[in-house]
Amino acid sequence: MRGVPLQNPYLPYPVRIDKITTETTDKNLKTFRFVFLNPEDEKKFAYTPGQFAELSVPGKGEIPIGIASSPTEKGFVAFTVNKVGLVTNYMHNMKEGEIMGIRGPLGNWYPWEEMEGKNIVIVGGGFAFTTLRSSIVYMIQPENRARFKDISVVYGARNPGLLLYRDELAEWEKRDDINMHITVDGTDDPDWKYNVGFVPAITEKKITSADNAIAIVCGPPIMIKFTQPVLEKLGFPPERIILSLEMRMKCGIGICGRCNIGDKYVCKDGPVFSLAKLKQMPGEY
Amino acid sequence: MTNKIFTKEEWTKALQGLSDSYKVFVPVKDGDFHTFKPMNATKAPDFDFQNTRLSARSLVYPQAERMFEYSLDENDPEANIIKETPKDYSPQAIVGIRPCDAHGFKIVKPNFDNKEYRDPWWIQHFESTVLVGLGCNQPCSTCFCASVGGGPFNKDVLDVLIYDLGANFMVSGLTEKGEAFLSKAQGGKAADDAAVKQAEALATEAAKKVKADVPTDKLKDKVINDLFAAPFWQDVGFACLNCGTCTYLCPTCWCFDIQDEVLGKQGDRIRNWDSCMFPLFTLHGSGHNPRDQKFQRVRQRFMHKLKYYVDKYQGGVQCSGCGRCVRYCPVNIDIRQVAELMNNY
Numbered sequence: 001m002r003g004v005p006l007q008n009p010y011l012p013y014p015v016r017i018d019k020i021t022t023e024t025t026d027k028n029l030k031t032f033r034f035v036f037l038n039p040e041d042e043k044k045f046a047y048t049p050g051q052f053a054e055l056s057v058p059g060k061g062e063i064p065i066g067i068a069s070s071p072t073e074k075g076f077v078a079f080t081v082n083k084v085g086l087v088t089n090y091m092h093n094m095k096e097g098e099i100m101g102i103r104g105p106l107g108n109w110y111p112w113e114e115m116e117g118k119n120i121v122i123v124g125g126g127f128a129f130t131t132l133r134s135s136i137v138y139m140i141q142p143e144n145r146a147r148f149k150d151i152s153v154v155y156g157a158r159n160p161g162l163l164l165y166r167d168e169l170a171e172w173e174k175r176d177d178i179n180m181h182i183t184v185d186g187t188d189d190p191d192w193k194y195n196v197g198f199v200p201a202i203t204e205k206k207i208t209s210a211d212n213a214i215a216i217v218c219g220p221p222i223m224i225k226f227t228q229p230v231l232e233k234l235g236f237p238p239e240r241i242i243l244s245l246e247m248r249m250k251c252g253i254g255i256c257g258r259c260n261i262g263d264k265y266v267c268k269d270g271p272v273f274s275l276a277k278l279k280q281m282p283g284e285y
Numbered sequence: 286m287t288n289k290i291f292t293k294e295e296w297t298k299a300l301q302g303l304s305d306s307y308k309v310f311v312p313v314k315d316g317d318f319h320t321f322k323p324m325n326a327t328k329a330p331d332f333d334f335q336n337t338r339l340s341a342r343s344l345v346y347p348q349a350e351r352m353f354e355y356s357l358d359e360n361d362p363e364a365n366i367i368k369e370t371p372k373d374y375s376p377q378a379i380v381g382i383r384p385c386d387a388h389g390f391k392i393v394k395p396n397f398d399n400k401e402y403r404d405p406w407w408i409q410h411f412e413s414t415v416l417v418g419l420g421c422n423q424p425c426s427t428c429f430c431a432s433v434g435g436g437p438f439n440k441d442v443l444d445v446l447i448y449d450l451g452a453n454f455m456v457s458g459l460t461e462k463g464e465a466f467l468s469k470a471q472g473g474k475a476a477d478d479a480a481v482k483q484a485e486a487l488a489t490e491a492a493k494k495v496k497a498d499v500p501t502d503k504l505k506d507k508v509i510n511d512l513f514a515a516p517f518w519q520d521v522g523f524a525c526l527n528c529g530t531c532t533y534l535c536p537t538c539w540c541f542d543i544q545d546e547v548l549g550k551q552g553d554r555i556r557n558w559d560s561c562m563f564p565l566f567t568l569h570g571s572g573h574n575p576r577d578q579k580f581q582r583v584r585q586r587f588m589h590k591l592k593y594y595v596d597k598y599q600g601g602v603q604c605s606g607c608g609r610c611v612r613y614c615p616v617n618i619d620i621r622q623v624a625e626l627m628n629n630y
């Protein structure tokens with residue numbers, strides 16, 4: 001009974017901010033790269049693309065953020081944070097070298113077993129591209145690439161300056177083992193080389209088949225709403241449309257009662273759900 | 286099983302003696318209501334009450350609880366490292382807890398202690414607690430413990446059960462923990478057959494008085510989305526003020542918030558009870574709120590207690606029938622009626 005210490009699932013690992021990158025021209029998105037203060041914690045933080053963590057700022061609080069790095073990238077873990085409220089604003093003013101905490105990995109992940117041997121269609125919008133970046137980096141590693149067939153990516157933002165990971169996007173564009181379809185809602189940049197149009201419309205144009213394919217969709221609610229019928233028209237059954245949800249969270253481990261949709265906790269049973277599963281849950285998200 | 290008889294004075298004395306080995310909490314009259322307070326020599330326990338206004342939940346799961354602490358002092362080499370707050374888990378006893386409130390701990394246990402995650406604070410507080418229950422001779426009109434798997438003398442979760450025989454208490458040890466507690470109680474004498482018979486008769490009488498017909502039997506067979514879309518939610522929630530009283534008084538509500546508080550260069554991470562009745566509970570940073578309407582929050586409370594929990598744990602409803610939310614709701618929203626609506630839908 002007592003004497004046997006219980007592992008404390010609320011206790012964050014101490015980390016140091018190793019690198020901060022401003023991602024977007026409006027400066028509202030920054031990527032934070034963390035290094036674990038105790039190297040053995042990195043092993044304990046073994047994660048799978050699609051999972052999230054609680055970023056823990058002493059004196060300010062904790063926020064759930066999707067893991068943007070890939071488990072194939074060693075020595076650090078990275079998150080891209082949008083500036084919206086108390087904790088995120090504070091983080092945007094933090095400096096490299098500062099100490100904070102991360103707690104996780106939390107939640108489920110994209111259905112990697114099911115995805116093996118399939119064509120992968122990734123549809124992302126805005127700053128929800130974070131765990132999709134993790135997934136793409138993971139899949140295109142030489143040791144993983146053969147496990148998946150064609151990889152197609154539709155990724156859009158309002159304008160070119162709001163796209164995340166622009167250097168990497170340009171690199172992926174050059175590769176022949178991944179079909180990139182980058183798009184913006186609009187732009188006045190005469191040199192813009194990629195698509196112009198909303199994500200659902202570009203998806204309809206560029207993705208031609210649902211054969212042996214699985215679609216992963218992450219983005220603002222409005223994008224998800226209009227992408228869903230496009231995918232269904234292409235022939236994706238709801239079991240093969242995978243979504244990642246957001247809810248306000250605190251504990252991240254299914255105890256504080258905050259993030260439920262029906263009898264599921266988004267933090268523990270999600271954040272990844274198939275559309276088929278979501279249809280059996282109340283539409284309260 | 287030890288059955289002992291104490292006069293009421295002897296029992297109070299015994300509890301004073303037990304205070305050397307346990308933190309003993311007893312019901313004390315405080316204004317118009319009873320509340321659990323640590324035993325002390327000046328204010329005597331008062332076992333003549335219906336139930337405490339607040340359940341005993343906070344003695345295992347404090348309304349505000351320190352989780353972690355940290356230093357924000359840049360000169361401190363350990364600055365910004367989040368550390369566990371030392372805790373006192375020395376044994377405590379809740380004496381006079383009603384069986385419904387003890388049952389509440391059993392209902393919430395799978396939330397705090399399951400295969401995936403174990404809440405160290407709830408578990409250790411709970412394990413260090415002896416539940417010394419007091420049977421209900423006169424259940425109130427709003428109680429319905431017998432409808433939800435309990436009863437006025439339900440022994441399920443208790444370590445000790447007290448029967449109020451008028452001038453005397455009969456005190457029964459039910460578990461090892463309870464027997465250990467009783468073995469340290471000074472005074473009293475072994476109960477004779479007549480006392481045991483009298484106690485059993487009290488329990489039988491009380492069981493007849495308590496409401497046992499709130500229907501919950503068909504809830505498990507319903508489809509979540511059907512109940513969710515039922516037409517009665519607007520009506521059920523119409524008068525609700527979203528005051529949160531029902532959730533704070535309830536022995537089976539467990540939701541909490543986590544906040545950081547800083548004084549000078551020293552910070553604490555604290556968890557506080559929270560309530561699904563408040564719109565902030567689900568408000569995203571973006572401004573989006575999946576439950577921004579009152580009826581949605583009322584629906585969440587009842588769906589959680591009477592359907593989601595039922596499906597998730599397969600062990601009945603998330604309600605011990607204490608009747609507090611019925612008694613204290615300012616607009617008379619009655620979970621018994623809602624259970625009936627849902628069960629018969």
Ligand SMILES: Cc1cc2nc3c(=O)[nH]c(=O)nc-3n(C[C@H](O)[C@H](O)[C@H](O)COP(=O)(O)OP(=O)(O)OC[C@H]3O[C@@H](n4cnc5c(N)ncnc54)[C@H](O)[C@@H]3O)c2cc1C
Pocket residue numbers: 052061062063064065066067080081082083084085086087088089127130131245246247248249250271568569570571
């Ligand atoms: C699984 C998941 C993954 C996410 N991934 C990312 C990401 O990669 N990048 C990113 O920028 N944002 C992400 N978010 C949203 C992010 O958590 C919120 O924007 C953030 O919590 C806002 O915190 P704040 O303190 O700045 O805002 P405030 O509005 O001041 O919020 C106060 C507190 O409320 C809670 N909260 C508020 N909004 C949300 C929300 N939308 N989701 C969850 N909790 C919330 C947090 O506990 C927060 O500390 C994700 C959310 C979830 C649930």
Ligand code: SF4
Pocket residue numbers: 531534535536537538590603604605606607608609610611620
């Ligand atoms: S829901 Fe109401 S009756 Fe049931 S345990 Fe909670 S306060 Fe008591």
Ligand code: SF4
Pocket residue numbers: 524525526527528529530531532562613614615616617618
């Ligand atoms: S006590 Fe009554 S009015 Fe207050 S939140 Fe609960 S149901 Fe609504």
Ligand code: FES
Pocket residue numbers: 248249250251252253254255256257258259260265266267268
């Ligand atoms: S965030 Fe606490 S239950 Fe999901």
